[in-house]
Amino acid sequence: MIATFRYAFGMQVRRRSLWIMYGLAFAVTAAMPPFWTLDMGYDDGQEPWQGMATAARLLTSLLPLVYGCMLADRPVRDRVLRVEPILAATPTNSTARLMGAYAGACAATAVPFAVAYFGRALLFVVMEGQPSALWWATLNFTASIVPGLAFLGALAFAGPLLVPPMVFRVLFVAYWFWGNLIPKGMMPTISQTIFDATGDYVRNGLLAPPTVDYGPGPPAVFDFLRPASSPGTAVLWIGVMIALSAVMLFLLCLHASRSES
Template identity: 65%
Template sequence: MIATMRYEFAMQIRRPSLWIVYGLAFAALVAVLPYWSLTGGSHGGNAVAGAMSRAAQLLVTMLAMVYGCMLADRPGRDRALRVDGILDATPSGRTARLAGKYAGVCAATAVPMALAYFGRAAAYAVAEGEPSALGWAAVTFAASTLPGLVFLGALGFAGPLLVPPMVFRVLFVAYWFWGNLIPAYLMPTLSHTIFSATGEYARYGLLAPLPDEYGRGPAAMFDVLRPGFTPAAAWLWMGVMVALAAALLVLVRLRLSRSES
């Protein structure tokens, strides 16, 4: 598993398309969203924690789409290159290789996003004279961004086994807007529920709490899946993300076993 993880990480991090697509998406983010102001994130609490939460929110809004799309061609790569038979002849097990591939590819694909986020945190720390921003950025990234990436990475591994990678990318972008960004009162959606991967429950339940008077807007379908922003809801959201990722990876392993038999 470790050898596979190191190999997959090295191969993914060296892909020019990874950096090009992330760069274009980041340029679009900076052009259309207030990524350099980070206003409106403190909600009357810790201003530094609020700013780092705001930066994480803006970053995930657009770059998570790139993250999922860049994973689409990795699960079936061994078979496409016809090296799966050679790998099966090695002492490593298929489950260990899948775990290593998942960990290595997802970690490498998340590196540009992490660099953009911690670079913004460093700029904020220097500009505002708040070195604590780096510590808050680490906590915020671990609590609000990583669980979502764990789930999206598993989804990126499962989806291309059912549909071609290009089709999956189109469907993934549609899912991201429908299930994570669209306001809940516009249509039935999983947006802003504990199944959304944007990390708002961790941000507003643990790191930058919202004031009591904060409203969610009109009643909408699936509101039962939209508990208040509390620490308990934040931990529940993290557990849901990890559980969904584990379930998807088990399905991927079963699907590969069936195709190999």
């Protein structure tokens, strides 16, 4: 598993297309004025905990699209290259290889995301002289971004086993906008529910005062999945993301074991 992790991580992090696609998505995000008004002074700007939550919210609008799409071709790569029989002959099992590939590929694909986010945090520190921004950035990234990426990574590994990678990418983009970015009043959507992968429940309920109207508000479909933001619902969201990831990885391991036998 460790060897597979190292190989998958090194192979993915060196992909030129990975950095190019992230760069394009980041350029679109950086074009949003709020991204550059985090450190304009506390009279007009935001304090460290506010600024890091805002930066996380802005980056999780588009960068997860790149994350999911760049992972879509990883699960079927061994099959395309016809090396599955060779791997099956090695002194390991399909579950260890799958978990190593999942962890390595997801970690590598998250590296440009982390570079963009912590780079913005460092700029905040330089502009405002507030080192605590790095602490808040670490807390935000760990608690509100990583669980969502773990879920999206498991989804990106499971989806291409059902449909071709290119089809999955199209469906993934549609899912991301429908299930995470479209406001709840526009159409039936799981956006702003505990199944929303953007991490706003953690940022609003655990790391900052609520800024998104979760729970109360105009009636909408799936409101029963929109409890009010609180520390409890923040922990619930993290648990849901981990549980969904675990279920999909279990099904993937089961599929891999059956294919190997």
